[in-house]
Amino acid sequence: MASQEMEELVSREYTQGFVTDIESDTVPPGLDENTIAFISNKKGEPEWMLEWRLEAYRQWLQMTTPSWAHLDYPPIDYQAISYYSAPKKQEDKPQSLDEVDPKLLETYEKLGIPLHERAALAGVAVDAVFDSVSVTTTFKEKLAEAGVIFCSISEAIREYPELVRQYLGSVVPQGDNYFAALNSAVFTDGSFVYVPEGVECPMELSTYFRINAANTGQFERTLIVCDKRAQVSYLEGCTAPQRDENQLHAAVVELVALEDANIKYSTVQNWYPGDEDGKGGIYNFVTKRGDCRGDRSKISWTQVETGSAITWKYPSCMLRGKDSVGEFYSVAVTNGRQQADTGTKMIHIGEGTRSTIISKGIAAGRSDQAYRGLVKVGPRAKNARNFTQCDSLLIGDRCGAHTFPYQEIGNNSATVEHEATTSKIGEDQLFYCQARGISEEDAVNMIVNGFCKDVFQELPMEFAVEAEALLNVTLEGAVG
Amino acid sequence: MLEVKDLHVTVEGSEILKGLNLTVNPGEVHALMGPNGAGKSTLSAVVAGKDGYEVTSGEVLFEGKNLLEMEIEERALAGILLGFQYPVEIPGVKNIYLLKAALNAQRVARGEEEIPAPEFMKLVREQLSFMKMDGSFLQRAVNEGFSGGEKKRNEILQMLVLQPKLAMLDEIDSGLDIDAMKVVAEGVNSLRSADRAILMVTHYQRLLEHIVPDHVHVLVDGRIVKSGDKDLANELEARGYEWVLEESAA
Numbered sequence: 001m002a003s004q005e006m007e008e009l010v011s012r013e014y015t016q017g018f019v020t021d022i023e024s025d026t027v028p029p030g031l032d033e034n035t036i037a038f039i040s041n042k043k044g045e046p047e048w049m050l051e052w053r054l055e056a057y058r059q060w061l062q063m064t065t066p067s068w069a070h071l072d073y074p075p076i077d078y079q080a081i082s083y084y085s086a087p088k089k090q091e092d093k094p095q096s097l098d099e100v101d102p103k104l105l106e107t108y109e110k111l112g113i114p115l116h117e118r119a120a121l122a123g124v125a126v127d128a129v130f131d132s133v134s135v136t137t138t139f140k141e142k143l144a145e146a147g148v149i150f151c152s153i154s155e156a157i158r159e160y161p162e163l164v165r166q167y168l169g170s171v172v173p174q175g176d177n178y179f180a181a182l183n184s185a186v187f188t189d190g191s192f193v194y195v196p197e198g199v200e201c202p203m204e205l206s207t208y209f210r211i212n213a214a215n216t217g218q219f220e221r222t223l224i225v226c227d228k229r230a231q232v233s234y235l236e237g238c239t240a241p242q243r244d245e246n247q248l249h250a251a252v253v254e255l256v257a258l259e260d261a262n263i264k265y266s267t268v269q270n271w272y273p274g275d276e277d278g279k280g281g282i283y284n285f286v287t288k289r290g291d292c293r294g295d296r297s298k299i300s301w302t303q304v305e306t307g308s309a310i311t312w313k314y315p316s317c318m319l320r321g322k323d324s325v326g327e328f329y330s331v332a333v334t335n336g337r338q339q340a341d342t343g344t345k346m347i348h349i350g351e352g353t354r355s356t357i358i359s360k361g362i363a364a365g366r367s368d369q370a371y372r373g374l375v376k377v378g379p380r381a382k383n384a385r386n387f388t389q390c391d392s393l394l395i396g397d398r399c400g401a402h403t404f405p406y407q408e409i410g411n412n413s414a415t416v417e418h419e420a421t422t423s424k425i426g427e428d429q430l431f432y433c434q435a436r437g438i439s440e441e442d443a444v445n446m447i448v449n450g451f452c453k454d455v456f457q458e459l460p461m462e463f464a465v466e467a468e469a470l471l472n473v474t475l476e477g478a479v480g
Numbered sequence: 481m482l483e484v485k486d487l488h489v490t491v492e493g494s495e496i497l498k499g500l501n502l503t504v505n506p507g508e509v510h511a512l513m514g515p516n517g518a519g520k521s522t523l524s525a526v527v528a529g530k531d532g533y534e535v536t537s538g539e540v541l542f543e544g545k546n547l548l549e550m551e552i553e554e555r556a557l558a559g560i561l562l563g564f565q566y567p568v569e570i571p572g573v574k575n576i577y578l579l580k581a582a583l584n585a586q587r588v589a590r591g592e593e594e595i596p597a598p599e600f601m602k603l604v605r606e607q608l609s610f611m612k613m614d615g616s617f618l619q620r621a622v623n624e625g626f627s628g629g630e631k632k633r634n635e636i637l638q639m640l641v642l643q644p645k646l647a648m649l650d651e652i653d654s655g656l657d658i659d660a661m662k663v664v665a666e667g668v669n670s671l672r673s674a675d676r677a678i679l680m681v682t683h684y685q686r687l688l689e690h691i692v693p694d695h696v697h698v699l700v701d702g703r704i705v706k707s708g709d710k711d712l713a714n715e716l717e718a719r720g721y722e723w724v725l726e727e728s729a730a
């Protein structure tokens with residue numbers, strides 16, 4: 001493809017992909033095949049896509065909500081949700097920052113979010129694009145030069161149907177689980193990335209560049225494909241607390257790494273956790289899975305989770321390719337009445353596959369969290385290796401942390417190591433810091449950040465700094 | 481500077497300090513000796529503000545202020561530094577980070593700016609070489625995997641950077657080899673000045689040969705039963721505590 005054409009395509013993604021469908025209607029609450037046809041039609045999708053959605057829907061009807069997770073939440077009424085709604089009209093939004101919850105603004109300030117971005121994050125009507133135009137332009141030019149496709153999933157379905165058709169659902173099939181099936185039927189937005197053979201993506205790709213990401217919608221769908229010897233680092237989310245009218249979020253993220261490809265996917269997630277009683281918080285049920293399809297490919301998940309009332313999330317790796325590598329680095333922080341059930345699955349299928357799991361859980365207040373990890377080694381995965389370390393840190397004595405490591409080893413040449421610790425934040429450590437003049441709050445932050453260091457150092461630099469600030473804000477008032 | 485008056489302290493229901501009196505003036509170095517379990521660490525913990533100690537009666541004043549009403553960090557910011565008998569490990573937190581946070585907390589409390597990074601590095605490097613410590617200690621996690629002697633040196637390093645008015649050093653000599661003892665002693669001596677005071681808990685005369693105290697106290701069963709000058713330490717070294725106990729019982 002000529003680079004000029006490419007450039008055009010990429011620039012179109014910014015004028016259309018992320019900002020399209022503004023003029024559309026809203027469908028009434030409820031879900032049936034007509035709703036799905038409406039969505040597909042609105043998106044201008046080809047016939048096969050509609051069929052694919054309907055297939056997912058029919059499977060979903062046969063399924064029941066998973067009940068095994070260590071969570072407690074009221075049943076969700078799926079007929080009360082509106083599955084397609086136009087973004088809020090400007091006049092319905094708060095007209096200025098004065099109308100926004102001062103607490104939220106205080107948090108933005110503490111996180112060091114630039115002034116001009118606070119309004120957009122808080123959902124205030126902003127007509128000007130708040131990200132600097134020059135940044136976006138340079139960004140587009142660079143990607144186009146490299147031949148990287150980065151656009152909304154809706155645009156990808158229209159513009160790159162062969163690619164999408166080849167890979168969509170190839171990692172997370174429509175009927176994979178309850179929430180993935182629902183997502184497959186009704187997803188309306190998300191990102192698509194394709195890095196061609198031999199290309200190292202020239203910059204970190206971030207949803208941050210998507211100006212209207214604050215309205216990502218509740219059923220996001222992301223598909224990232226890295227062709228042979230290609231590399232990409234993708235950043236999802238934002239440290240700013242995100243509010244959303246939609247309580248239920250059920251995203252699906254699929255990653256495909258072909259031979260010698262390398263995908264690094266980092267998330268900093270800070271959905272609104274609700275008030276002190278958890279009221280108004282987001283329920284976050286996400287299916288994230290990476291497929292190391294090619295030999296020597298590598299997929300690395302790094303996540304920092306602080307938000308949501310309820311989180312249910314297990315980024316996983318299917319290690320098919322010979323000598324492929326899966327990694328999972330996670331920090332989950334819960335405070336107040338938050339509940340989190342997270343972990344990972346490492347499925348070793350190919351020979352010589354390796355995986356590393358480092359999970360750090362911090363529970364404060366009356367929160368409750370569980371780590372659930374599965375390491376499965378198939379019969380063909382000769383000499384597979386896994387190392388798992390999960391550490392929990394409790395702050396106070398009304399919170400809980402639970403660890404559920406599952407292992408299914410179908411091959412006796414495999415080496416699987418698991419280490420787990422649970423500790424209370426050390427009174428002695430706190431006293432030591434305070435006796436050096438450091439306030440209790442700063443001491444807690446220091447100790448907690450130290451506890452998470454192994455994971456933070458996996459994050460891209462700018463994210464790591466934000467993540468530390470975020471942790472501090474989340475744990476505010478956790479002690480004392 | 482520090483006045484402890486008729487201090488009674490209970491830990492988990494049993495009385496550990498039973499009417500302790502001690503006055504430390506600026507410029508003085510005091511050595512606190514006494515048998516195991518007498519209450520020496522308890523005294524320094526109570527002065528520093530550690531939780532779990534119930535003061536049933538008595539007073540502790542620092543520069544005339546009632547210490548017992550102050551938070552732990554307020555006491556530290558007022559100029560009291562406790563060198564721990566067992567320094568605590570903090571995984572993942574770099575030694576240099578703790579030092580900087582502590583120094584900046586002091587400066588901010590005094591209404592000063594945080595210290596500029598180059599100035600801080602210069603200061604730390606100087607003190608580090610004074611303590612004959614390798615630069616790699618700054619990048620390691622606080623006390624994690626440090627040998628016993630390295631932990632003690634690190635406590636003195638913190639003291640040299642923070643320059644407290646009153647340094648309380650609990651068994652700073654335990655676990656030190658002969659050379660390290662000299663280095664630690666030089667560190668402590670360099671802090672001696674007319675407006676600072678040092679309170680050292682020790683079991684051994686040897687430390688006091690390097691850091692010569694102005695006053696030596698014997699703490700037995702929650703009370704100071706005998707005070708004297710450095711010769712008292714020599715006498716204790718030679719004769720043990722038995723005679724002091726008998727003398728005080730008489």
Ligand SMILES: Nc1ncnc2c1ncn2[C@@H]1O[C@H](COP(=O)(O)OP(=O)(O)OP(=O)(O)O)[C@@H](O)[C@H]1O
Pocket residue numbers: 491492496514515516517518519520521522523532
């Ligand atoms: N947290 C605690 N719970 C129960 N008893 C305690 C506690 N802390 C101190 N004690 C008791 O108080 C007494 C004094 O202890 P302290 O540590 O002050 O002694 P010390 O003079 O420093 O002794 P050493 O020379 O062995 O360090 C001891 O009998 C000890 O067991």
Ligand SMILES: [Mg+2]
Pocket residue numbers: 520521522565650
């Ligand atoms: Mg002691």
